[in-house]
Amino acid sequence: MTKIFLSMSVSLDGIAGPQVDHSDFSALDADAMAVHEAVLGWVFPMRSWREQQGQEGGEDSVDSRVWAEQFDRTGPQIIGRRMFDFGYPNWGENPPFHAPVFVATHRGGDRIDKAGGTSYTFVTEGIESAVEQARAVADGKDVLLAGGVSIAQQALAAGLVDEILLHVAPVLLGRGERLFGAAQVNLRCTEVVHGEGADHLRYVPR
């Protein structure tokens, strides 16, 4: 059965990324880039991540295997508008998703099809509708809530998350945008994996 799972990288003090002016990404300064790198930098050396981007080489690490397992189970993905706006120029003509992507947004738009199986569909009816549409085309795979923070918080608050996979980077950042908001959820930890660049904690709601 298709699971809706949230997978996010986070610092040990719960920071998912820099606190930025989402209306102007070009204003990302050196400190914002440092926060971004501290939270997400562990993915770049991995063989599985590089493969997903169409690059060769990389390390066949514990982290890489966790990432590969996640990629294997993932069908459609749900992302927020900010993540889309930030990532779209970089994801290019053969984006790393290789699956339908549903963008939860207030601003609609026509579906965009790219090479390699990636499509972008804009969903203006809220996170529940995005989950429903993604589930409908999951075809036996799981649906990944890939970020950012707003999507994670909305999905948790709405009780839509079947599993949380947290990749915890070993750093206290002391500034930035917090992953978790006001949602109150009792969980059960089902797995902890000690990786080279991050530690991977898996939870299911009780």
Added chain:
Amino acid sequence: MTKIFLSMSVSLDGIAGPQVDHSDFSALDADAMAVHEAVLGWVFPMRSWREQQGQEGGEDSVDSRVWAEQFDRTGPQIIGRRMFDFGYPNWGENPPFHAPVFVATHRGGDRIDKAGGTSYTFVTEGIESAVEQARAVADGKDVLLAGGVSIAQQALAAGLVDEILLHVAPVLLGRGERLFGAAQVNLRCTEVVHGEGADHLRYVPR
């Protein structure tokens, strides 16, 4: 060599306890107690914790063994004034520390000696002095920074922490007092242990 280590329980969203009016602990309401229980409730069933309190029974769980290892290495402890004021009435005449306790506080006071090896010494010269005084009587053991949040944040900000042991309770609380403040510290994770009631992450500064 004596290590200065921080050991704290925390929810998955980084909450160390309820947000309370520290001038009136009698005002703790049901929600504050629920937050307290969510963060710390995992310790009460453990055999090692019960033994430390002079109680029989309890579970010989993974959590209990982690706790026993921590107790075995611990000599002097450092706590904050709020934790002292909150705990003192409950710790009784034979407190669970069985070691010198240094209370970092703005208000001085005479040293208090209790049964079973526990003493309370009030240190008004700041966290560095408390660490120095504790280290001087460690006698081959390690010094535990036991809480609360203010002590943890001061020690991290001052670069006094040789090791962080986080006990992560599987719950998103969405309210309460955050463990980590503005300190920026690069860490290395040296161990993760999957327990029954919490997961135990060990870090050392890089």
